[in-house]
Structures are given as C-alpha cells and as structure tokens.
Amino acid sequence: MGIRFFAIVLTMILLQSCVKNLVDEDDFILQHGGKELQMHIPKGTSLKDATTSLDIYAVEKMVLSGYIGGHNLAFLRNLAGGDNCDFLFERNLGVLDIKNCHFVSGEEVYYCRDGVDLKIQAFPGIPAYAFENCYVLNTITLPDSFGG
Secondary structure, eight states: OHHHHHHHHHHHHHHHHHHHHHHHSOSEEEETTTTEEEEEEOTTOOHHHHTTTSOGGGOOEEEEEEEEOHHHHHHHHHHTTSSOGGGGGGOOOOEEEEEEEEEOOSSOEEEEETTEEEEOOSSSSOOTTTTTTOTTOOEEEOOSSOOO
8 A cells, every 4th residue: 555655646736737837837828830820929028039049940820818928029020021131031920919919118129220220119009111122021910900
C-alpha cells in the first residue's frame, strides 16, 4: 500500500505541474503549423519580446487583441514588409486582424516617412501611414470603433 500511495501522490504532483505549465507557459495560441498566431497584447507589452520563442517570420496570419503602441506597430510593419523591400521574401504576414485592438499614443516611432518620425497620436483612429508599403499584407481587419 505504501508504494501505491506514493505513486498516486507523485502522479498528482506531476499532473498539477503539467497543468500549471499549460496555463502559464504561453500567452498566445499558435496554429496551422506555426502559420497562424492568436494573441492578446496587454498594455505596455512588447509584441516582439513576447514572441521571441516563435519563428515569427513564418507567421502568415495574426489575430490580435489588446493594445498596439508605436513599437508594436513598427514590429507589425516589419513582419508585413513595410520598411524593407529587399527582404520581402522573408516576410509572410499577409492577414492581420486587429479588430479587437486599440492604438495607444506615445513617443515610440512606428514609421519614418519623408524624414519625419511618425508616432501614434492621442486622437482615435488609425495612425497616419500605419500600413503604407506593407507589400506582403493583403488583408487587414480594423476595429469598428476607436478609443482606448
């Protein structure tokens, strides 16, 4: 009886540990062989830092919710080929769904256009030139209403 009891306790500890890892390990869902990413971005979170464990350039579709600041918008632009046409073959983000996101104003530059550093302003709406030259991006779903 002592060995059986020990085995049951050990099994329960291992199961509890596995369940904890499933809940705590990832803040995103990766599907379709790593080609689709679903993620919530809490305010102040860097999308780039949160996805370092992924082959992020293999992702073809993103469904995001939460908050997009300047650094996150710059990172999304990069994934969609927005700033560097020489490396388009390495960019795959063709579908972006941000209908459940809010743009957050701040001092982070998301795009430099004609020598001017663009930052997300405090007004509701889509930042100016947010997806200009994002040649890989072919479908984007935007929020129905703006605010944040």
